[in-house]
Amino acid sequence: MTEEQTVPPQKLRRKATVHDVARLAGVSIATVSRSLNKPETVRPGLRKRVDMAAAELGYYTNSIGKALRNQRSRLIGTIIPKLFDPLFSLVASGVQEALVEYDYLGIIQVAGYDNRDLMKHALPMIEKGAEGLIIFGQVQDKVLLDYCRQRDIPLLSIYSFAEDAPVPCIGFDNYQATTELLNLMIQLGHVEIAMISGRQPGNDRQQARVSSYIATMERLRCEPVIEEVDHEFGIQDGAAAFRRIIKRRPEITAVICNRDAHAFSVMTECRRLGLTLPHDMSIAGFDDLAYSSFLDPPLTSVSVSGYEIGRRSGIAMLRHLEEGMPLRSIRLETRIVVRGSTVRPNLNRPLLD
Amino acid sequence: MTEEQTVPPQKLRRKATVHDVARLAGVSIATVSRSLNKPETVRPGLRKRVDMAAAELGYYTNSIGKALRNQRSRLIGTIIPKLFDPLFSLVASGVQEALVEYDYLGIIQVAGYDNRDLMKHALPMIEKGAEGLIIFGQVQDKVLLDYCRQRDIPLLSIYSFAEDAPVPCIGFDNYQATTELLNLMIQLGHVEIAMISGRQPGNDRQQARVSSYIATMERLRCEPVIEEVDHEFGIQDGAAAFRRIIKRRPEITAVICNRDAHAFSVMTECRRLGLTLPHDMSIAGFDDLAYSSFLDPPLTSVSVSGYEIGRRSGIAMLRHLEEGMPLRSIRLETRIVVRGSTVRPNLNRPLLD
DNA sequence: CTGAAAGCGCTAACAT
DNA sequence: ATGTTAGCGCTTTCAG
Secondary structure (H helix, E strand, O other): OOOOOOOOOOOOOOOOOHHHHHHHHOOOHHHHHHHHHOHHHOOHHHHHHHHHHHHHHOOOOOHHHHHHHHOOOOEEEEEEOOOOOHHHHHHHHHHHHHHHHOOOEEEEEEOOOOHHHOHHHHHHHHHOOOOEEEEEOOOOOHHHHHHHHHHOOOEEEEEEOOOOOOOOEEEEOHHHHHHHHHHHHHHHOOOOEEEEEEOOOOOHHHHHHHHHHHHHHHHOOOOOEEEEEOOOOOOHHHHHHHHHHHHHOOOOOEEEEOOHHHHHHHHHHHHHOOOOOOOOOEEEEEEOOHHHHHOOOOOEEEEOOHHHHHHHHHHHHHHHHHHOOOOOOEEOOOEEEOOOOOOOOOOOOOOOO | OOOOOOOOOOOOOOOOOHHHHHHHHOOOHHHHHHHHHOHHHOOHHHHHHHHHHHHHHOOOOOHHHHHHHHOOOOEEEEEEOOOOOHHHHHHHHHHHHHHHHOOOEEEEEEOOOOHHHOHHHHHHHHHOOOOEEEEEOOOOOHHHHHHHHHHOOOEEEEEEOOOOOOOOEEEEOHHHHHHHHHHHHHHHOOOOEEEEEEOOOOOHHHHHHHHHHHHHHHHOOOOOEEEEEOOOOOOHHHHHHHHHHHHHOOOOOEEEEOOHHHHHHHHHHHHHOOOOOOOOOEEEEEEOOHHHHHOOOOOEEEEOOHHHHHHHHHHHHHHHHHHOOOOOOEEOOOEEEOOOOOOOOOOOOOOOO
């Protein structure tokens, strides 16, 4: 388009391309490309000229051109319910770090807690060329499933493990973890146990935990007491749910919060109601967030290493893409961290209501 | 890998392109492109044929081809110190949501708390075609600055506001906010005030807060007591820093934590040392995280709406890119939320050490 | 209103 | 070992 560049170093306003480097180095664009990507296939002398020209022009590869040519974007999409959340951000963090190591880049989409319409959030990432999708929770959107299957876009479901999942998943068994947590309570002598759960539609984690709870309660011949909270709004909802629980069933001696965050305000609320913690109310949470051990009393919780889940998933996806390793489900173990918030029930507790 | 693909519509394994749509609709690729992007320039009849063909083939635009042609990626890069953090993830969340509204996609890079070598984290995003960069904190990397200036890549610095910043910034004045927080303490009667700070190199937020603190202490003719903690590791470091403070200066009656998270374990530690809160030790934090009001006592903190900062920054960047609106610095206000953790000093407090 | 053709930046045959 | 060239998917002149 323009003529010869007279001035020697000639910083260009436009970004430098292989053509610019080639011209400056006095070679062809193919050599530039080779020299940059497979240096060993180019004679050292030329290689040096190319490197110098590239440096002088401040050349860096244009990933878009490369992506178009290679049909590889080096972009991985991650879908999480929410970015601003201790657990999800930890998971996302693990994914991102794995990607960076492999020179991939992550794009994150926030989809809320209901996985039934994932397609809406996945499509923009697929359009942008995401080579694989890492999805928090089970994939409950048939459209997305079909779409990705047809287009050969690998899908990895993370955090929740399910035996019969439609896509490989790396995570743990929410049902079993909940059962274990309940068994702990039962061993301590609790029978009147309540659960504070999140909304279930489209959310396999809550579904699994709730059905585990209901099954256990039936075994105990005890009426389940479940109060749902809206995920989107945080901590204080635990307190409100707890008040509803107490109203429904004042005999409750233990509460399982499906998110640690709720335990936070449940504790505050207990004190406001004149209960002494932990003796008058045992409380347990889920996910074992960083601050949970600093609550007063320190919170018993199901520890799931979000970072580890994210990291392993990222690596699995990349090795699948790069080395053709099949994506396989991995069932991770959870561990119940027993802290001071769960003790035997106080049978002489002042009556609530 | 599987068998039957008998069905007429001829689903292609390969993703459908404009060519496929054009063929099926019996028009040229130019018409397909026009019909999809500027429907009003195409005769309704053809438009309909194109739409149907596109739907049948499951066509969606390939952003990479589009980006290469348009020299616009619709990708914005965000650099934050850490993803797994209540504040940063809130900021990132605000950015992401703004981007999604404008049909952009965000890529996030995690750069740690030291902004002196940002280039390393910015380059991968620039290569991927990021059209603009939103950076948490002041940009303290000359290389990046020059680079982006030369290449016309817009830079926006967020969270911290600085009068003389090299790039536009949307944020608040950390120096002033700290001074206000200190004035609150002073009004309550505190003189022996300590600060728990993060590492300062490359971190303008900590630098501003520390120098504000030092200036105020000098005004009070009081020796500053600052204990640094390593950002990377969280909550429990507050406790350790507090112990060091008490050892250095047992007369301390108030502590300012530059991160709310540290206040968390400072409280725990105070109780362990036999102090009654809030009377024996006033504690204040920074950022007013969601859980801060649920601490016991509820934490006084500098409230900075991370989400708002992120969102406004995202919008500003997009309007700059789309509508050519100049990026301008915005100084946001902070508000000190006074809660129960800050009270007048107890002069009869049991001596510590 | 529609189509043909060029070209964004890159890499990989293929030819030398 | 190096150069020439085609083409990834898209949009946009420019003709018709």
